Amino acid sequence: MKFDLDTAWKDTTRLLRDGFGLLAVIAGVFYFLPYFAAVLWIPGLAELSSGQIDPSSAAMEARMNELLAGYWWALLLLFLLQSIGFLAMLALLRRRAKPTVAEALQIGAKSVGTYLVASLLAGFAIVLLLLVLVSIPAAIGLSVAVVIGAMLATVGAIYLFTKLSIVSPVIAVEGELSPIRSLGRAWSLTKGNSLRIFFFYFLLFIAYLVISTIVSMLISLVFALGGAEIQLFGQAFNSALMNTLAAILFTCVLASVHAQLTRLRERGGGRAGTAAS
Structure with missing residues (x-):
């Protein structure tokens, strides 16, 4: 059997519907608040996050080098906080033991090192x-x-990216704490379905891009009525909100993709075992 886009979408929307409230709380603490503070505090981050600088320009390269040189530790801390929340949300959605929020956060903190090394x-x-x-x-x-x-x-x-995209649920859901084995497991699970998975991601990305652009424009228009400080606040709020919503959606997408690929692998293994016997 092959990866089914319709099943993945239905699983994603079910996870969003059933767990949005709890996911929103965790994402608010680990995504919205840290990112909102970072955009307000770190000079130039607001411009980068809002796409005001051409990604291929020399100004973008100079600004990135400036941020990394002066605020690398803050960006690393932001990544670690968001990663803990991300892994905790995955554990809450798909761990068979159904952990509490505290237990899920412990899983996120315990596995964030593995996720960092695997990402690197x-x-x-x-x-x-x-x-x-x-x-x-x-x-x-x-x-x-x-x-x-x-x-x-x-x-x-x-x-x-497609082959290794489900390394995070492998770590958070399956509990694999070896970076090498987690990458190998992700590669193995996506075998034979990479193209289908890519199209699923691509379609979702286009839909999210359209919706987020419209929402961002509406939010920007509201805050544009104020002064420069209000506009800066609105820009930070908008960036943090879009970042948070993307994290929730991305978590549910990866959880549903990982679950379906795991089911397909188990069924394939079961048929192989039956044929061998």
Whole structure:
């Protein structure tokens, strides 16, 4: 059997409907409040989060280097806090033992190190891909190879993202605390369904992008009626709200994808065992 997009969407909406209240509380504490404070406190983060700077421009690179140099520790703390909340929400949704909120937060805190290392390894793989296919040909001066390499690197990065996207539920739901084994498990579960999973993510991303853009415009119009300080507050509020809603949706999406892939793997294993006997 293959990954079914309709089943994944129904599972996602059911998780959203049944657990939104509890997820909103956890996401509010671990996503909204820290991100809201960070956008207000860290200079330039509001511009980056709202997309006011061209991602491919030199200004973007300079601003990113400035943030990393001066506020790397704050950004790392923000990532750790959000990761704990993210893993806790996954544990609440899919752990068979049905943990309490306190137990889910303990799971998130216990597994955040694994998630950090696994994320770094996945990011390193993507960076290595870009280095081999784009940076090296550019340094040599092979312009045609750079164009071809950029296209191949984009496809490869999307493929790696899709293959490793469910590493977080593997860690939080299955309790796998080895970064290497969690990445291997995610790779194995998505085998044969990568294209279907990518299209599911892509369709959801387009839908979320349209809805979030409309909501952001409405919120921006409301706060635009005030002065500069009110607009800055509204910009931080808008960024934090969109970040929080995306986290809730992304959690339910990954939980539903992981659950379906696990079911497919168990059924496949059961049929293989029956055939062998």
